[in-house]
Amino acid sequence: MKISDITVAAMLALCTSTAFAQTYTKAQQQAWMEKAGLCKPVLDTTVCHPVAVVDIVKDDKAFQGYKAVARPGIDDLYTKSFKQMKSVTLDFGRHMVGNVSFKIKDIGPMQDAVLRFKVTFGEVPSDLALPIEPFTGSLSRGWLQDFTCDVSYDGSFTFNRRISARYMKIEAVGTSQYSDFCFDDITFKATTSATQHTAELAATTPQIFKDIARVSENTLRDCMQGVFEDGPKRDQRLWMGDLYLQALANTATFKNYGLTRRCLYLLAGLANADNGLLYSNLVEYPQPHAQNTFFVDYALLYVSTLADYLDATGDTATANELWTVAKRQVDVIAGKALDSKWLYADTGYQFDGMPVSMVFFDWSPVKLDTHAAIQGCLANAVERLCSMGVKLGRKSEVKSYGTLQERLRKAGHAAYWDKKNHRITSGADRQTSYIATAWAVIGGLVNANEGRQAIKAVMADGNAIKPGTPYANHFLVAAMLKCGMDQEARDYVEDYWGGMVRLGADTFWEYYVPEDHMFSSYNGYTLLNSYCHAWSCTPVYFIVNYPDVFQR
Known part of the structure; x- marks a missing residue:
């Protein structure tokens, strides 16, 4: 073992010492x-009303086979x-998040009984057309937005x-033969913590990229509530992986850095105090509390999120205060999970003190091998930590991390680069996937x-495992841009998000x-899918930050 290896090995061994009890x-x-509480936003509220009556009609060319026709x-x-x-089925004109109420009024004899309505809300037309029962989803039935509403004498x-x-579908299921009524008011009080600032695009930007940027902003806006939520329909939580992408998009759009700061502090405040690791997600109400799961790749993205926050704001005070949290993710993960060859060889490794540990990266349609991806993710986190340490005047604290980064990259190259076929392979079965390729880059x-060779090879391979989510596709575009595949990145954003x-x-x-279009990881039950989801909002980040690629 070289002297540099001994230095890194000593650093990693420190992670397991009793000094970190x-x-x-x-x-x-x-x-x-x-500090997170001080950053809690006051939500902006916009009062909205239905703009049209629509019919949900079958159309084989529409998403999931249904469209709304005014x-x-x-x-x-x-x-x-x-x-x-x-x-009746109503269209509010755009997706919204907030509080809904309605009021009826008599148009004949006075109301003489409690009236009953069935009300169903939909984010997309198919939400109101596909059958709810039998419910076969793998998550709670309670996430579905169908209600029985009893309206008493106050109307x-x-x-x-x-x-x-x-969309809002209202059905009268219990009325009186002695009275009649119409609606007096239907109100949707839409909330967000987004600012009025939006992305600034050149006049030369093609319309499709303007549209993609607009929909990106709509998505992010509705996910910006008291925290950066993953989905306002489901799960209504702050997830670290989603946060990383939302914070990026926020820098290109609303620039509400206080919300990013709040989320960084919340995650740190609810971390495992003994081992220092961050839980994958938290729920804001009634009091912020974490779900006790540990996603290794999400924890490493906390490093990048803090580094990006520092770059965007210059807020060294917050970055210095949370430095120990970011550094701890790298120290524990590298110290515990790397083998003697500097490989993250056991992707099922369970970290002490965490009830459930997993490596995520994507809800892929096919089981995904994550060995190559987590190797690249860890190497990237080390690089971001080193860069942030230098900016914060902590160069001495990351002196040995450069060697760690080098060892991770060399080991990953030797294990996962197929020189003969110019591609990335992952795991014992040498699986080829877009995700492994993206993170290796x-x-x-x-x-x-x-x-460039690897990305071209994987995209030409009909058997390669494709991403299942916009989240995973973000990293493919990032990889393309990193290795100079500008035209390919442009085409991919236009084809996928477009x-x-x-x-x-x-x-x-x-x-x-x-x-x-019917893909769902929830036992194939698409009504549980979220159609406003934070991890899909990042095209606007690419469009704004790579103007030569997307704005002409």
Whole structure:
């Protein structure tokens, strides 16, 4: 073993020492929670009303086989008998998140009984057309937005939970033969913590990229609530992987850096105090609390999120305060999970003190091998940590990390670069996937020329595993741009995110597999899918930050 190896090995061994019996003090984490509280935003509220009556009609060319077609009748809703109308589907004109209420009024004899309605909300037209029952989803039935609403003599009803939708279907299922009514008001109070600042694009920007940027902003806006939520319909949580992408998009659009700061502090304040590791996600209400799962790749992205925040704001005070949290993710993961060959060889490794540890990267349609991806992700995190350390005047603290980065890259190149076929392979079965290839490029396991060869090879391979989510596709575009494949990146954004726009998306979706619109990781039950999802919002980041690629 070389001297440099001994230095790195000693650094990694320190991670397992008893000196880290408690990484963060109770007072320290409480202070972080208090700072997160000071950054809690006041939500902006816009009062909206339905703009059209629509019919949801079958169309084999539409997303999931259904589209909304406007028809006359919005004024009739407020003047004519709904008892005769019986059912209506309303369009609010855009996707919204917030509180919904409605009020009815008598148009004949006074209301003499409690009225019952069935109300269903949809983010996309198919939400109102596909059958809910039998419910076969793998998540809670409670995520679905279908309600029974009883309206008493005051004639008003307010939904007791926040709604995420564009469409609202109302059906009268219990009325009185002695009275009649119409609607007096239907209100959607849409909320967001986004600012009024939006992306600035050159006049030469092609319309498709303007549209993609607009839908990106819509998606991010509706996911910006008290925290950066992953999806306002489901899961309504702050997930670290989504946060990384939302924070990037935020730098190109709304520039609400206080919300990024709040999320960074919340995650740190709720981290495992003993081992220092960050839980994968948290719920904001009634009090912020973490779900006790550990996603290795998400924890490493905390490093990048903090580094990006520092670059965007110059806020060295926050970055210095949270430095120990970012550094700890690298120290523990590298110290515990690397083998003697500097490889993250066991992707199923369970970290002490964490109930569940996993390497994620994507909900792929086919089981994904993550060995090459996590090797690249760790190497990238080390690089970002070193760069941030230099900017913060902590160069001495990351002196040995350059060698660690070199060892990770060399080991990854030797293990996963198929020189003969010019591609990245991952795991014992030498699996080929877009994700492994993207992260090998991002992490520097291959050089730029090898990266270009690998990306071209994987995209030409009909058997290679494609991404299942916009989240994973983001990193493929990032890899293309890193190794100089500007035209390919432009084409991919136009084809993939532009594909959703052409299918009518006004916010981007949790899943989009172009050849299978019915894909869902929830036991194939698409009604659980989120159609406004944070990890799909990043094209606007690329469009703004690479103007020579996307704005001409």
